[in-house]
Amino acid sequence: TRLCMRNPCARLGASMTQNRTAAMKIVDLTHVMNVHTPGWVGYAGNKMYYAQNLQTVRIVAQRIDTALHVGTHFDGAMHATDNPKGDMAHLPLDYLCNRGVVVDISKHMHDWAVITPEIIESAGADIREGDILILHTGWHRHYEGQSQQDLVRYFCYHPGPSLATLDWMLKKKIKWWGMDTGSCDHAMNTSIRYMRPDIAEEFTKKHGKTPAEFFGTFEFKHKRSGRLVRENVFPFHTWAFQEGLLHAENIGGDIELVLNKRCLIGAFPWRYEGLESCPCRIVAFLDTDDTVEAMGDAAKAILQPR
Numbered sequence: 001t002r003l004c005m006r007n008p009c010a011r012l013g014a015s016m017t018q019n020r021t022a023a024m025k026i027v028d029l030t031h032v033m034n035v036h037t038p039g040w041v042g043y044a045g046n047k048m049y050y051a052q053n054l055q056t057v058r059i060v061a062q063r064i065d066t067a068l069h070v071g072t073h074f075d076g077a078m079h080a081t082d083n084p085k086g087d088m089a090h091l092p093l094d095y096l097c098n099r100g101v102v103v104d105i106s107k108h109m110h111d112w113a114v115i116t117p118e119i120i121e122s123a124g125a126d127i128r129e130g131d132i133l134i135l136h137t138g139w140h141r142h143y144e145g146q147s148q149q150d151l152v153r154y155f156c157y158h159p160g161p162s163l164a165t166l167d168w169m170l171k172k173k174i175k176w177w178g179m180d181t182g183s184c185d186h187a188m189n190t191s192i193r194y195m196r197p198d199i200a201e202e203f204t205k206k207h208g209k210t211p212a213e214f215f216g217t218f219e220f221k222h223k224r225s226g227r228l229v230r231e232n233v234f235p236f237h238t239w240a241f242q243e244g245l246l247h248a249e250n251i252g253g254d255i256e257l258v259l260n261k262r263c264l265i266g267a268f269p270w271r272y273e274g275l276e277s278c279p280c281r282i283v284a285f286l287d288t289d290d291t292v293e294a295m296g297d298a299a300k301a302i303l304q305p306r
Helices: 002-006 008-019 117-122 151-156 163-171 197-207 211-215 238-242
Strands: 025-028 047-052 061-065 073-075 097-104 132-136 176-179 218-221 228-231 246-249 262-268 277-279 281-286
Touching: 117 163, 163 238, 197 211, 218 238, 228 238, 238 246
Parallel strands: 097 132, 132 176, 176 246
Antiparallel strands: 025 281, 047 061, 073 246, 073 277, 097 262, 218 228, 262 281
16 A cells, blocks of 8 residues: 555545545436326327337337327427427527526415416525526326326316516526426416316316406517417417527426526437427436536537528
């Protein structure tokens, strides 16, 4: 041992071991996908099958037939606007992966709860301008394969944000955001109110107003034509997407390990031109610098004209 420590390389190695920083921790916020993974209400689930097998052609090949809004996924602007550059290939890597925070608002949540800016801020998380924002409602527990699985409750009774929250996010310059629910709009502020009139009637009896009366209408100007748009469903898709405020849905995995923690958050959809949305892996990186720099044209999503 004495001979080894006389060696300067050995001393350097020992010093590096003593001063080594803590390892970066990675937490997966993604639900596992399989043939049981549910599609959004009205959407088909996915189908996986064998196109080739080992015993006949010596190699296995599989095919998947799926909607893009199945499992943990990222919604592009093309999903709800006519922006031709709102596809997956036009999302820069340092937009998809950057600093952010997972905010725990679960104690305020119940069937059809309305999320307000006050609820988000009362969680005490360090939310900064330009962050990626993930809201933990606790609804992921009702997802397929989870401890309290109830797919009707998951998709048709989940909480969602108010119009005031949309305005708050825009003022906060939120980069993108997500929730552990089937939609980032309130369940009864989507077309579910038409697809499940029985549940809409239940909402009406509980609140004394129909979903349309409860949530009202909203207006915004079309970015390109200036047309006045008046809508009564999906404000966090139609209006927010036009303003560049995109989101991810069906977040889950080990989200409870990062509640109210600042971290790097990354969503990794396919880099596919013309794709309006995409299933993806969403990951939180802990114990790392929050500075992100995209290097190279590919990372910056610079596409060559065709």
